[in-house]
Amino acid sequence: MAIAASTAAQAEEAPSTPIHRLGEQIFDHVSEIGDVATFATLTMVWIGRRRPRWSVLVPIFYAIGVKSVSVVAITGTFIGMVLAVQAYHQFNMMGLATRLGSVINISIVRELGPVLAATMLAGRVGSSMAAELGTMRVTEQIDALSALGTNPIYYLVVPRFLACVLLIPLLTLMGDFMGVIGGAVVSTQIMNIDSYAYWKHTRDFVETLDVFAGVFKSYFFGAAIALISCHRGFNSKAGAEGVGRAATEAFVFSFIAILFLDFVIGLTWNNVYRSIWPQTESLL
Secondary structure, eight states, X not given: XXXXXXXXXXXXXXXXXXXXXXXXXXXXXXXXXXXXXXXXXXXXXXXXHOOOOHHHHHHHHHHHTGGGHHHHHHXXXXXXXXXXXXXXXXHHHTTOGGGHHHHHHHHIIIIIXXXXXXXXXXXXXXXXXXXXHXXXXXXXXXXXXXXXXXXXXXXXXXXXXXXHHHHHHHHHHHHHHHHHHHHHHIIIIISOOOHXXXXXXXXXXXXXXXXXXXXXXXXXXXXXXXXXXXXXXXXXXXXXXXHHHHHHXXXXXXXXXXXXXXXXXXXXXXXXXXXXXXXXXXXX
């Protein structure tokens, strides 16, 4: 027994090799992914089982949606203006300045609008949700809800998930609109591009399907932001440092998820569009 105890103590005191540390990190990441998947599954189950009360939904909708309008609008406006300033000289040298509107607007409605709206939502709302739920975890308010017979996921996560998923498409459209206006003002008023040609090329190249593609992406972005932020808050460590780390991780992981989903959905969308386009063209 003494020999076994001494061997175990020596094994515990022995420094871990890089292979051991790598294995531990891999297992930790796999466990974390499984925990997030379980958390998302429980959220979906509660969404299908019972709708939250309007008295709970309306304040959250206001905090997530209405208060984010100004941030998304300002961001979208400056993105359109920056695109116009940066792209004008290159297009002007090639004699394609009048086609600047098509490039700016299709970039905004398909990629930059949804991604930037989701990024602003992750920074302003995702971090806030993680910090709020993390504080509730540290102060044992989540445990109190469970003790009172209320499921914390139903009461805390479902309303925030619905708010993010339902309102981010509207915020995306707001960002698209302000980006288009910002790019048009700089192009036609500062760069002196003919406004008729600017809007004509925009109408010829930007289709309704392009706007729909951006809005379609935003649903997945909103779901990822809500699930990651709420999960980080629910698993916050004790103390102010733990809550701050949860808020930081919520934004970082949400931003990585946004970029990953944008790549996967964009690649899938392009492949589907190319497979359908020959059939559509034959019907015209």
